Amino acid sequence: METRRPSLFIQGTGSYVPERLVTNEDLAQIVDTSDEWIRTRSGITERRIAAPGEATSDLAVQAALRAITDAGLTKEDIDLLIVATVTPDQPFPATACLVQTKLGLQPIAAFDISAACTGFLYILETAAALLERGPYRHALIIGAEKFSAIVDWQDRTTCVLFGDGAGAAIISRENKSGFEIIDTLIGADGANADILCIPAGGTACPSSPQTLEAHLQYVKMNGREVFKQAVRVMGQVAQTLLARHGLTPADIKVIIPHQANVRIIEALAKGFDLPLDRFFINLHHYGNTSAASIPLALDEARKAYDWQKGDYVLLVAFGAGLTWGSTLLKYI
Numbered sequence: 001m002e003t004r005r006p007s008l009f010i011q012g013t014g015s016y017v018p019e020r021l022v023t024n025e026d027l028a029q030i031v032d033t034s035d036e037w038i039r040t041r042s043g044i045t046e047r048r049i050a051a052p053g054e055a056t057s058d059l060a061v062q063a064a065l066r067a068i069t070d071a072g073l074t075k076e077d078i079d080l081l082i083v084a085t086v087t088p089d090q091p092f093p094a095t096a097c098l099v100q101t102k103l104g105l106q107p108i109a110a111f112d113i114s115a116a117c118t119g120f121l122y123i124l125e126t127a128a129a130l131l132e133r134g135p136y137r138h139a140l141i142i143g144a145e146k147f148s149a150i151v152d153w154q155d156r157t158t159c160v161l162f163g164d165g166a167g168a169a170i171i172s173r174e175n176k177s178g179f180e181i182i183d184t185l186i187g188a189d190g191a192n193a194d195i196l197c198i199p200a201g202g203t204a205c206p207s208s209p210q211t212l213e214a215h216l217q218y219v220k221m222n223g224r225e226v227f228k229q230a231v232r233v234m235g236q237v238a239q240t241l242l243a244r245h246g247l248t249p250a251d252i253k254v255i256i257p258h259q260a261n262v263r264i265i266e267a268l269a270k271g272f273d274l275p276l277d278r279f280f281i282n283l284h285h286y287g288n289t290s291a292a293s294i295p296l297a298l299d300e301a302r303k304a305y306d307w308q309k310g311d312y313v314l315l316v317a318f319g320a321g322l323t324w325g326s327t328l329l330k331y332i
C-alpha cells in the first residue's frame with residue numbers, strides 16, 4: 001500500500017509568531033529558574049509571547065494569509081477551514097469562525113478540533129477525508145495557540161516550556177508539485193488524561209473563587225510521565241505508519257517531530273537508530289507551541305531543504321489526551 005490518497009497535496013504553508021521575544025534570562029527574573037536549567041532540560045532558549053490584545057485567532061490569521069499566498073491562491077479559493085487549538089479565543093464560538101470573519105472568507109464550513117499538540121495532524125486527517133469525499137477543493141488548516149494565557153506564570157515547572165504561535169497549510173486536490181500526503185495515523189488514550197490537563201473551568205469543575213485561588217485554571221503537568229509516554233507513543237505511531245508502506249525511519253529524509261523538548265527528540269532518534277540531524281528542530285526559538293508546533297516546523301523545513309523528487313518527510317506528534325499521530329509526506 002503506497003498511496004491511499006494520491007490526489008491530496010500540501011499546496012502552501014505559512015507561519016507566524018508574535019513580535020515579543022522572551023529569553024530564559026527574562027524568565028529567571030519572574031520565577032526561580034536559570035537559562036542553564038531550561039537549556040539543559042529542554043533545549044529551549046527563547047519563546048515568543050503574544051501581546052495582551054492579541055488572541056489565538058489573530059495569530060492564526062497571520063499564518064493563514066502567508067499560507068494562502070504561498071499556495072498561489074486567493075481567499076475565494078478556500079472552501080473549508082479547520083483550526084486546531086486548546087487555547088480558543090473564547091469557550092465558544094469556535095475560533096475557526098472568528099478566523100473566517102477576520103480573514104474575510106466566504107461563508108464556508110469552519111470548526112475547531114481539540115487534540116492539544118497532536119491537533120495539526122488531527123485536522124490534516126480530517127481535511128484529507130473531507131477533500132477526498134468532495135466537493136471541497138482547498139482546505140485551510142491552522143494550528144494556533146496562545147499558551148501564555150493558560151500557563152501559570154508562578155509555576156516554574158511549566159511556564160518555561162511553552163510559547164505562542166501559529167502555522168497553517170493549504171491542502172488541495174489539485175495536482176501540483178510539492179508534498180503529497182501519503183497517509184496519516186492518529187490515536188488517543190483518555191486513560192492518561194490527567195498527566196497533562198487544565199483541571200478547572202469546564203463543566204466537570206466550573207471556575208469558582210476556590211479553583212482560582214488554587215490556580216486550577218492553568219496547565220498542570222506530570223513532566224516525567226509525559227516525557228516517558230511521549231517517547232513511547234511517538235516511536236510506536238511512526239513505526240506503525242511506516243510499516244504500512246514498507247518503510248523504516250532510515251528511508252525518511254527529514255523527520256519533523258512535535259517540538260516539546262530536545263531530549264524527547266534525542267530519545268526518539270536513539271529508538272530509530274538515526275542521527276539527530278535527520279530531525280528538524282526549531283524548539284530552541286519557540287518553545288512548545290502545542291498545535292502550532294508541527295505546522296510552524298513544517299513551514300520552516302519546507303523552505304530550508306533542497307527537496308528532491310521521492311524524498312519522504314515524516315510528521316510525528318503527541319499531546320494531552322493523550323493523543324498521538326503521524327503523517328507521511330512524499331516530495332513529488
Ligand code: ACO
Binds near residue numbers: 118196227290
Ligand atoms: N527551573 C529550575 N528548576 C526546576 C524547574 C525550572 N524551570 N522546573 C523544575 N525544576 C526542578 C524541580 O523542582 C526538581 O527539583 P527537586 O529535584 O528539588 O524536586 C528538579 O528541577 C528536577 O525536576 P524534574 O521534573 O525531575 O526534571 P526533568 O529532568 O524531568 O525535566 C521536564 C522536567 C523538562 C518538564 C521534562 O520532564 C519534560 O520535558 N517532560 C515532558 C514535558 C512535555 O513534553 N510537555 C508537553 C506535552 S505536549 C502538550 O500537549 C501540551
